[in-house]
Amino acid sequence: MSNSICFVNDLFLKDKNVVTTGxxxxxxxxGKELANRGWQVSHIVHSRNNKDGMIEEHEGMYVYYLPYHRYGELMGIRLILKKLNDINADIYYQRGRSPMTGMTAYFTNKNSKKFVWSSAGEGGMARGKYIKEQLKKKSPLRKIVLFPYFWLQDRVYEYGIKNADIVFAQTEYQLNELKKEFNRDGIIFRSGHPIPDISVLKKPNPPVVLWVGAIKKSKQPELFLELAKNLKSEKAEFYMIGNLSDEKYREPIIFQEMEQKNFHYAGEVPFKKMTEWFSKASLLINTTMKDYEGLPNVFIQSWLHGVPVVSLHSDPDDFIKKHEIGYQTGDFILLVERVKELIRNLDLRNEMGKRARDFAVNEFGIKKLVDQFVEICKEL
Known part of the structure; x- marks a missing residue:
């Protein structure tokens, strides 16, 4: 069985000043779990901290830094292909739609290597990401100038999905979209996290209501501000955590923190410290736009820590509904009512939290996920 793997990504989780992504x-x-099992693990990433050309070791994994290109990965295609060749892994793994999807597929096909690609969201199997989703954000003049380049980026990543040896989907919806868009089959491969100690089920009083994510339009953070304002008289503490990706939200957040004693903005918290927040949280709120999320890491982390999720739209594969581990409301007014209900009902919170923990331990432990990955790799 192959036992060397290279992860191809935009940025590396442990770098300073990076916005954490799924x-x-x-x-x-x-990668860390595979390294613990004796695999040779590498990461190819871009540097935004003047690490161009450097190699670092993190927990048994080697990280190779390439120059960051403001106008996208295609600007560095020669260097990326060279680094893929230098590392000479048996398997290359990439997640999410980007030109690096196509570059990795091209390299692996040409050099008799294996390429595993994974979707990163509910829309992750769709064609035309750059033309349909990115170009519309530009001014009319920039749309004209950038159209050929965005068209090329779409063709490159679509080539990668079509030519990957294996395609992973997080949910049944993504699997169906893969068949519809690319007429190929895939494998359900969830996300995984370390399983925390059972003591995380003990929660503080008053309950902590948590919102975690990049503070940008698609996450609709303004709805959490409105939720907290509606429930300011409840005996609960509301915490917002995340990188301020869109500056327009800074003033409303600061103002609400000044005006509302039980609302707090904790800023961006490093990934390794998030377990402390999930351990003391009683509820997680998700306000993301419809059809945007895939299987959010924060859902899995919450459930593993015995935290029910109250979601406006997202409910991957109906997990919340089927396992009764929170609520998916589809409506903001109902979202407020469900959160109020859970703040006031300790027994219901605890019951949902216990079910969430049991479900997540069985489904999303990182060791179980990597067991599945290793078995799949045996067939490559």
Whole structure:
């Protein structure tokens, strides 16, 4: 069986000043577990901290830094292909749609290597990411100038999905979209995290209501601010955690923190310290736009820590509904009511939290996930 793997990613989780993303977290955790099992693990990433050309070791994994290109990975295609060749791994793994998807597929096909690609969100199997999703954000003049380049980026990543040896989907929905868009089959491969001690089920009083994510339009953080404002008289503490990706939210957050004693903005918290927050949280709130999330890391981390999730839209594969480990409301007013209900009902919170913990331990432990990965790799 192959026992060397290279993860191809935009940035590395342990670097300073990087905004944590789901793919970044999962490639780090899977790589770390494989390294613990004796695999030779490498990461190719871009540097935003003047580490161009450097090699670092992190927990048994080797991280190779390439120059960051403001206008996208295609600008560094020669250097990326050279580094893929220098590392000479048996398996290359990449997550999420980007030009690096196509570059990695091209390299592995040409050099008799194996390529595993994984979707990173519910829309992760769709064609035309750059034209349909990115170009519309540009000014009219920039749309004209950038159209050919964005068109090329779409064709490159689509080539990668079509030519990967294995495609992973996080949910049944993504699996169906893969078949519809690319007429190929995939494998359900969830996300995984270390399993915390059972003591995380003991929660502080008053309950902590948590919101975690990049503070940007797609996550709709303004709805959490509104939720906290609606429930300011409840005996609970509301905490918002995340990188301020969109500056327009800074003033409303600061103002609400000044005006509301039980609302707090904790800023961006390093990944390794998030377990402390999930350990003391009683509820996680998700306000992300419809059809955006895949299988969020924060859902899994919450459930493993015995924290029910109250979600406006996202409920991957109906886990919340089927296992009764929170609520998916579809409506903001109902979201407020469900959160109020759980704040006031300790027994219900504890019951949901215990079910969430049991479900997540069985489904999302990183060791079980990597067991599945190793078995799949045996067939490559």
């Amino acid at each position: 793919p970044m977290v999962q490639m780090y955790l899977i």
